[in-house]
Amino acid sequence: xxxxxxxxxxxxxxxxxxxxxxxxxxxxxxxxxxxxxxxxxxxxxxxxxxxxxxxxxxxxxxxxxxxxxxxxxxxxxxxxxxxxxxxxxxxxxxxxxxxxxxxxxxxxxxxxxxxxxxxxxxxxxxxxxxxxxxxxxxxxxxxxxxxxxxxxxxxxxxxxxxxxxxxxxxxxxxxxxxxxxxxxxxxxxxxxxxxxxxxxxxxxxxxxxxxxxxxxxxxxxxxxxxxxxxxxxxxxxxxxxxxxxxxxxxxxxxxxxxxxxxxxxxxxxxxxxxxxxxxxxxxxxxxxxxxxxxxxxxxxxxxxxxxxxxxxxxxxxxxxxxxxxxxxxxxxxxxxxxxxxxxxxxxxxxxxxx
Amino acid sequence: xxxxxxxxxxxxxxxxxxxxxxxxxxxxxxxxxxxxxxxxxxxxxxxxxxxxxxxxxxxxxxxxxxxxxxxxxxxxxxxxxxxxxxxxxxxxxxxxxxxxxxxxxxxxxxxxxxxxxxxxxxxxxxxxxxxxxxxxxxxxxxxxxxxxxxxxxxxxxxxxxxxxxxxxxxxxxxxxxxxxxxxxxxxxxxxxxxxxxxxxxxxxxxxxxxxxxxxxxxxxxxxxxxxxxxxxxxxxxxxxxxxxxxxxxxxxxxxxxxxxxxxxxxxxxxxxxxxxxxxxxxxxxxxxxxxxxxxxxxxxxxxxxxxxxxxxxxxxxxxxxxxxxxxxxxxxxxxxxxxxxxxxxxxxxxxxxx
Numbered sequence: 001x002x003x004x005x006x007x008x009x010x011x012x013x014x015x016x017x018x019x020x021x022x023x024x025x026x027x028x029x030x031x032x033x034x035x036x037x038x039x040x041x042x043x044x045x046x047x048x049x050x051x052x053x054x055x056x057x058x059x060x061x062x063x064x065x066x067x068x069x070x071x072x073x074x075x076x077x078x079x080x081x082x083x084x085x086x087x088x089x090x091x092x093x094x095x096x097x098x099x100x101x102x103x104x105x106x107x108x109x110x111x112x113x114x115x116x117x118x119x120x121x122x123x124x125x126x127x128x129x130x131x132x133x134x135x136x137x138x139x140x141x142x143x144x145x146x147x148x149x150x151x152x153x154x155x156x157x158x159x160x161x162x163x164x165x166x167x168x169x170x171x172x173x174x175x176x177x178x179x180x181x182x183x184x185x186x187x188x189x190x191x192x193x194x195x196x197x198x199x200x201x202x203x204x205x206x207x208x209x210x211x212x213x214x215x216x217x218x219x220x221x222x223x224x225x226x227x228x229x230x231x232x233x234x235x236x237x238x239x240x241x242x243x244x245x246x247x248x249x250x251x252x253x254x255x256x257x258x259x260x261x262x263x264x265x266x267x268x269x270x271x272x273x274x275x276x277x278x279x280x281x282x283x284x285x286x287x288x289x290x291x292x293x294x295x296x297x298x299x300x301x302x303x304x305x306x307x308x309x310x311x312x313x314x315x316x317x318x319x320x321x322x323x324x325x326x327x328x329x330x331x332x333x334x335x336x337x338x339x340x341x342x343x344x345x346x347x348x349x350x351x352x353x354x
Numbered sequence: 355x356x357x358x359x360x361x362x363x364x365x366x367x368x369x370x371x372x373x374x375x376x377x378x379x380x381x382x383x384x385x386x387x388x389x390x391x392x393x394x395x396x397x398x399x400x401x402x403x404x405x406x407x408x409x410x411x412x413x414x415x416x417x418x419x420x421x422x423x424x425x426x427x428x429x430x431x432x433x434x435x436x437x438x439x440x441x442x443x444x445x446x447x448x449x450x451x452x453x454x455x456x457x458x459x460x461x462x463x464x465x466x467x468x469x470x471x472x473x474x475x476x477x478x479x480x481x482x483x484x485x486x487x488x489x490x491x492x493x494x495x496x497x498x499x500x501x502x503x504x505x506x507x508x509x510x511x512x513x514x515x516x517x518x519x520x521x522x523x524x525x526x527x528x529x530x531x532x533x534x535x536x537x538x539x540x541x542x543x544x545x546x547x548x549x550x551x552x553x554x555x556x557x558x559x560x561x562x563x564x565x566x567x568x569x570x571x572x573x574x575x576x577x578x579x580x581x582x583x584x585x586x587x588x589x590x591x592x593x594x595x596x597x598x599x600x601x602x603x604x605x606x607x608x609x610x611x612x613x614x615x616x617x618x619x620x621x622x623x624x625x626x627x628x629x630x631x632x633x634x635x636x637x638x639x640x641x642x643x644x645x646x647x648x649x650x651x652x653x654x655x656x657x658x659x660x661x662x663x664x665x666x667x668x669x670x671x672x673x674x675x676x677x678x679x680x681x682x683x684x685x686x687x688x689x690x691x692x693x694x695x696x697x698x699x700x701x702x703x704x705x706x707x708x
Contacts, residue, residue, distance in 0.1 A: 001588070002581035004501075004531045004555065006456050009449065014591030017414045028410070037406040046405050046601075052391040054605065055567035056382070060371045084438050084572075087594045095363065095474070102360050120449070120592040147358075177358045201358065213409035216600035218438075227356035234355070237368030238474040240441045246570035247400075247601050251408065 008122050015116045019317055027342055029333040030317040032184075032294050034213040036265050036336075039258040042214070042251045050250065058249055060241040068253045069221055073193060078226040081233065082252070084243045086183055086207035086220030090149075091117055092235040093203060093222070097147045097177045098123040104147045107136055109325060111155045111181060130157070130325075134288060134296075138165045142172040149179040153189045156319070156331040158290025160189035167192070170199045177228065179203045184292035186211035186262075187270055193223060200225040210293055211266060212255040217248040269293050273334045279344050283351065298328040301354050310350035316343055362476050369470045373671055381696055383687040384671040386538075386648050388567040390619050390690075393612040396568070396605045404604065412603055414595040422607045423575055427547060432580040435587065436606070438597045440537055440561035440574030444503075445471055446589040447557060447576070451501045451531045452477040458501045461490055463679060465509045465535060484511070484679075488642060488650075492519045496526040503533040507543045510673070510685040512644025514543035521546070524553045531582065533557045538646035540565035540616075541624055547577060554579040564647055565620060566609040571602040623647050627688045633698050637705065652682040655708050664704035670697055 001010065019030055037043075066077040083089045094117035098104050103124035106114045118125035128140045134157040141148060148169060153160035170178045170192070182204055185191050193204055204223040209215035222232065236243060244252075255262075276295055280287050285297040299307065304320035307330050311318055319331040332343065355364065373384055391397075420431040437443045448471035452458045457478035460468045472479035482494045488511040495502060502523060507514035524532045524546070536558055539545050547558055558577040563569035576586065590597060598606075609616075630649055634641050639651040653661065658674035661684050665672055673685040686697065 002531075002554070002579065002585050004451055004582070005585045005588070006451060006453050008453060009585070009588065012588055012592045014588050015595055016591075017411075017595045031411055033411060034409045036409060038408050042408070043402050043405055046400070046402075048397050048400075051397055051400050054392050054396070054570040055388045055390060057371075057385055057387060057563075057569045058572070084599075085594060085596060087596070091593045097358055097360060099360050099362060116592045120589070177356075200356070209411075215411045215596075216408040218412070218596060218599040225356065228358070231356050231359045231363070234359070234363065234366055234368050235474070237370075238366045238470045239445045240439060241369055241371045242439060242441070242569075242572060245438075245572040245599065245602055248599055 012119050013116060015113050021317065025315075027316045027335065027339050029335050029339065029343065030319045031215075032210060032292070032333045033215045034210060034265060034269065034293065035339060036213055036268065038213040038251065039255050039261040041254040041258045041261070045250050045254045046247055051247065054246060056246070057242055058244055058246040062244055062249060065244070065249050065252050068256050072256055073223070075196070075223065078229060079196070079223050081222040081224070081229045082244060083220050083236065085209070085218040086181070086205050087113060088243065089205050089220045089222045089232070090114070090179070090181065091120070092232050092239070093177070093179055093205070094118065094121050094123065095235050096231045102147065104149055105141065105144045106149050107154065109134065109154070109157065111151050111183070114149050135159055136161055138168060141169045144173060145176065147176045147179070148173055149181065151181040151183060152192070153184050153291040155184065155292065156294065156329070157296045158184070158288050158292040158294060160291040163190045163192060163195075167195055170195065170202050174199070174201050177201050177203055179205060181205045183207045184210055186266060187273070187291055187293050189291040196223055196225070200227065203228055208252055208255060211262060213265060214251055214255055217251050219244065219248050219252045269334050272337055272340055276332070276334060276340050283347060293334050295332045295334065297330055297332065299351075301351065304328055304330040307350065311343070311346055314346040314349065316346055366473050367470060369467050375671065381670045381689065381693050383689050383693065383697065384673045385569075386564060386646070386687045387569045388564060388619060388623065388647065389693060390567055390622065392567040392605065393609050393615040395608040395612045395615070399604050399608045400601055405601065408600060410600070411596055412598055412600040416598055416603060419598070419603050419606050422610050426610055427577070429550070429577065432583060433550065433577050435576040435578070435583045436598060437574050437590065439563070439572040440535070440559050441467060442597065443559050443574040443576045443586070444468070444533070444535065445474070446586050446593070447531070447533055447559070448472065448475050448477065449589050450585045456501065458503055459495065459498045460503050461508065463488065463508075463511065465505050465537075468503050489513055490515055492522060495523045498527060499530065501530045501533070502527055503535065505535040505537060506546070507538050507645040509538065509646065510648065510683070511650045512538070512642050512646040512648060514645040517544045517546060517549075521549055524549065524556050528553070528555050531555050531557055533559060535559045537561045538564060540620060541627070541645055541647050543645040550577055550579070554581065557582055562606055562609060565616060567619065568605055568609060571605050573598065573602050573606045623688050626691055626694055630686070630688060630694050637701060647688050649686045649688065651684055651686065653705075655705065658682055658684040661704065665697070665700055668700040668703065670700055
């Protein structure tokens, strides 16, 4: 930290991304990446000829991309916002709707970044504890009289709220924006998107990082009323109008159009999730009914950190937490069947030693 | 605008990017893109195999890229920051060093985004008018007791300050960060980089968009003391740790390593700049001694807007302004010799009609 940093920024608590090992080859089940490559349509489109046009700026309105996404969901491009990853969408939303006089209400256990954005924009984050069983206490999110943000399905628990509960939260907070982060929705949870026409305060945030196998391309999007989308555009055009590069923009179009490949990847990941859940439970783990591309598990005999370390020694990375409520838990990304078999083998070895 | 937007964000004046025509094919001399494609090393590296790994996140520390840039300039990776375009670098710097109690001093005519960032972070921007001849009034930037930001060479004038003047500004403001935006420095101006070890308050901002023909890849970087760089990283990790996608990261490494191609492009652009300057002056234009990849010109017989419209009718895009001090002026990106010949022909036609 320098002597020049302003006091508010000295108080930040920056996010710590999941381990991205540079040297040794690990089986990476720690950052919820899709284990399958992007669609062949993406690989075909990003040709040498297309790449040779990188001397030209990308379209700052991302119109073709927004059209493609809108068409897929029966909406208009005016309902669609795109950005450099869903983190950027969320960052812009916090800037648009939150500041020192406009707090935000979030779950205590959720995507860790909500708290970080709040500090970046000097906003109070009112944290509501999840229930003992890690479900969201819906009643406590009603009439909170602030902006609201939560993930559905939630991270890292994987637990999804039914649509009726999500609607209660939106309807009871109609004077404030309710941000529903659907980063993992493609893996089976019920989306709130159908409620968009009824609720001008609803902002639905999505990502290409998980279901579309494009984590490394950085592409996020959001759905909302034209007015909400224009708010986000106002922030974007005050920060970085050319926020999406040419290659990612085209990759996003092609990936969205390849529905067969999307369905195939979702099927493979959700089948493997089901198998892994059964195996882990048979090994004595408590596992939530995750609707994401990851499992949230705890074993009575071993802390999350100890299990993490045992796996790391065996060449497998998962994620654990130092936070008290998550001390027993671990998050395991659903990989390929071969990767998961390696996880099961390593797990049996570890527990044989406990 | 929605009813939910917070008051401070209602007061924004978002940047208006240069025209990016989607339909008709224009000769684009309006957004200071490099007319030549990126290095063959970039095209070779972004192979189908590499693209097929987009399911994996990029390295959030961008270590290889920062190493490559640092090596080129004899610095350490701790002196190098990278981001999604130099606009993102600048945005993070404004967030780190400016707020309602920490104003910034900027020239009245410069990169238009400095004012926009100031509003985004609720910062007073103290604007110091350029001299009549569009040079920077160095004395008025001494001991200003605020953060300082300016472009060198300046945009859209192309006029560069000598190193001794830049150092005066840095040395006289040592309790505040001085941001020197060297987006166009590769085209001939003297860089302030050699002064980095002497001045912990110096932040030098650069881009791959101009000299490296990678505007469409979105990649910016900055040099500073390890402490200043860690300040920017603190903001980045509170906003978007995975801010650079995998493809752009590798493109940036390969483009930086291909010095021969860099030199060749710089030579072609600066030679053409010289020729265009001579031709335009012979046609009665006043043209500044631009050190950028663009010309800043005015003709006594025609407003900037009228000249712009005449060129647009003839299939050529340039940039004009509605601001009073720039009413007579136009900014013309230096294109290929063929593109510039088309500009000269169109210009002669336009002035034959005046």
